[in-house]
Amino acid sequence: MNNQTPKIMPVMMLTPKPRPDDRFQLRPWHGLVLIVVCIAASIPAAFAATDPGRASIWDILVQWMPLLLKGFIFNIVISISAMALGTLAGAALGLGQISLNPVVRKLAWITTQFFRNAPWLVLLFFAMFLLPFELKIFGLTIPLPDWLKAMFGLALPVMANVSEIVRGAIVSLPSGQWEAAESLAFSRTQVLWRIILPQCVKRMLPPWMNLYSILTMATVLASIVGVSEVMTLTGQALAAEGGRSDLLIPFYSFVLFLFFVYCYPIARLTVRLEKKFAVKT
Amino acid sequence: MEAFYDWFRVLYETTGINLPFLYDSYDRDRMFFGFFMTIKLSLVCLFFSIIIGIIGAWLQNSPFKWTRRIMNGYIQLFRNTPPLVQLYFFYFAISSLLPTVSNGYGGQQPILGGFAWAAISLSFFAGAFNVEIFRSGIEAVPRSTIEAAEALGFSRLTIYTHITMPLAIRVALPALNNNLVNLVKTTTLAYAIAVPEMLYEANQIWSDNVNVTEMMFFLLLVYFGLVGVLVWGMNSWERKLKLPGFGA
Numbered sequence: 043m044n045n046q047t048p049k050i051m052p053v054m055m056l057t058p059k060p061r062p063d064d065r066f067q068l069r070p071w072h073g074l075v076l077i078v079v080c081i082a083a084s085i086p087a088a089f090a091a092t093d094p095g096r097a098s099i100w101d102i103l104v105q106w107m108p109l110l111l112k113g114f115i116f117n118i119v120i121s122i123s124a125m126a127l128g129t130l131a132g133a134a135l136g137l138g139q140i141s142l143n144p145v146v147r148k149l150a151w152i153t154t155q156f157f158r159n160a161p162w163l164v165l166l167f168f169a170m171f172l173l174p175f176e177l178k179i180f181g182l183t184i185p186l187p188d189w190l191k192a193m194f195g196l197a198l199p200v201m202a203n204v205s206e207i208v209r210g211a212i213v214s215l216p217s218g219q220w221e222a223a224e225s226l227a228f229s230r231t232q233v234l235w236r237i238i239l240p241q242c243v244k245r246m247l248p249p250w251m252n253l254y255s256i257l258t259m260a261t262v263l264a265s266i267v268g269v270s271e272v273m274t275l276t277g278q279a280l281a282a283e284g285g286r287s288d289l290l291i292p293f294y295s296f297v298l299f300l301f302f303v304y305c306y307p308i309a310r311l312t313v314r315l316e317k318k319f320a321v322k323t
Numbered sequence: 324m325e326a327f328y329d330w331f332r333v334l335y336e337t338t339g340i341n342l343p344f345l346y347d348s349y350d351r352d353r354m355f356f357g358f359f360m361t362i363k364l365s366l367v368c369l370f371f372s373i374i375i376g377i378i379g380a381w382l383q384n385s386p387f388k389w390t391r392r393i394m395n396g397y398i399q400l401f402r403n404t405p406p407l408v409q410l411y412f413f414y415f416a417i418s419s420l421l422p423t424v425s426n427g428y429g430g431q432q433p434i435l436g437g438f439a440w441a442a443i444s445l446s447f448f449a450g451a452f453n454v455e456i457f458r459s460g461i462e463a464v465p466r467s468t469i470e471a472a473e474a475l476g477f478s479r480l481t482i483y484t485h486i487t488m489p490l491a492i493r494v495a496l497p498a499l500n501n502n503l504v505n506l507v508k509t510t511t512l513a514y515a516i517a518v519p520e521m522l523y524e525a526n527q528i529w530s531d532n533v534n535v536t537e538m539m540f541f542l543l544l545v546y547f548g549l550v551g552v553l554v555w556g557m558n559s560w561e562r563k564l565k566l567p568g569f570g571a
Contacts, residue, residue, distance in 0.1 A: 072396075076400070155547075156543070156547065159504070159508075159546065159547050159550040159551070160508070160543045160546055160547065161508035161509070161510075161511040161522070161546055162508065162511075163511040163512060163514065163522060164511060164522060164539070164542050164543060164546065165543075167522075167526075167539065168539050168543070171535040171536075171539065172535065172536060172539065255403070258405075259403075259404065259405035259406065260405065261405075262405045262407045262408055263407060263512075265407070266407075266514065266515050273407065273408065273411070287419040290415050290416040290419050291412075291416040291417075291419075291420075293416075294408065294411055294412040294415065294416045295412070295416075297408050298400075298404045298408050298409070298412060301403065301404045301405055301408065302400065302403050302404050305403040305404070306399060306403045309399070309402065309403055
């Protein structure tokens with residue numbers, strides 16, 4: 043019997059139909075559709091509640107939009123600065139977690155776990171109430187405004203998460219890298235800076251971006267402690283319009299929309315990078 | 324017990340470390356109430372978010388194109404917007420559209436209170452993540468296993484509940500664990516709509532006693548403990564479910 047002939051199956055196997063990879067991908071313009079749908083959905087309620095004398099919802103929203111956008115830019119500023127601060131501190135903490143000194147290792151681990159397992163809002167309160175409103179250093183008075191304190195408060199959980207990302211990336215590298223480098227007589231510092239960390243950056247990037255996206259979404263928490271970012275401004279705008287209940291959905295939809303437009307591209311990019319850097323198996 | 328409580332009063336008088344929820348019965352009741360409210364909210368949200376995750380992962384894999392699309396739209400929307408804004412959206416905006424009921428004192432009150440809205444919005448938020456987590460678990464189940472089940476004439480639903488899900492759960496557990504920890508921490512957001520959970524009650528106590536520092540550290544420790552219990556429980560569950568030769 044010739045080995046080349048295909049084996050005849052006793053039953054015909056249905057080849058599974060390839061499912062088209064039509065996983066719904068949201069595009070930026072879908073955001074516009076979403077906001078239109080949200081506003082359209084609120085129109086019946088608007089008609090029920092509005093008498094003809096008052097301005098239309100859309101006009102009111104357009105009128106407040108510049109202020110809300112300014113508030114949103116403030117959110118982004120807080121998120122970027124908290125991310126920068128948290129990444130610096132977190133990288134140091136993460137390196138502390140793999141230190142050869144057991145005391146440093148233990149301390150870094152405890153700090154990481156403590157801030158990682160605490161709710162963000164509690165940490166934010168922590169920073170808001172326990173930091174002084176101004177610092178006096180050698181007679182020099184540095185004021186600490188609310189948003190700066192909020193930034194510190196948000197940087198704390200970021201620090202702990204970055205620390206875990208750094209540690210995870212370093213641990214995930216094959217130990218052969220360490221051994222090979224040691225055999226070439228590199229010192230530990232050299233191994234870390236020249237061989238290990240450059241390889242880690244690639245692995246750390248997707249979770250780091252993920253964390254940034256989470257942090258951006260956490261900046262609204264600052265509204266609870268009274269920083270005038272987009273959520274606070276929305277509340278104030280609504281109050282200024284006299285607490286009309288038909289305005290609630292368009293305004294909050296608009297805030298949701300802003301965050302969605304900012305965070306969704308980051309999320310997509312993260313997924314792309316994750317795929318790109320994935321270990322081929 | 325009283326002696327134990329009194330010790331904290333003495334501690335306050337001698338060192339100034341004020342922990343009123345230990346020696347003052349009123350504050351103690353408030354703190355316990357907040358603690359149980361947090362646990363209640365966490366449990367309700369844990370339950371519903373997992374249900375949403377399981378059903379969502381099933382719908383996401385459905386043969387109908389639009390079911391899958393709507394599911395993915397839901398996930399992307401809830402993953403990429405802040406949970407606090409979602410909470411406000413539900414509590415202020417959606418709530419204003421719902422009818423009100425009379426509360427027996429001649430007044431009108433919304434059908435759903437703060438607790439219900441917090442539970443709904445946090446469940447949807449965590450549920451969106453759970454869907455993806457369960458999906459990754461389902462994708463990890465070997466295709467041949469499902470084909471074998473199909474060959475034996477199991478229906479789609481039976482395959483899902485009896486074959487895919489039990490295997491997928493094992494793969495998904497570590498990620499699920501992370502998300503549930505996150506959910507417990509996110510319950511503090513209910514503070515914003517005045518659900519009397521732990522942070523809210525602690526805030527009341529520190530407003531009355533001006534002991535922000537002590538309450539803060541106490542809160543952090545309690546959340547640390549809560550998360551610790553959850554992680555311990557999930558890890559032991561993970562160990563118990565472990566199948567030799569399946570999964571990492």
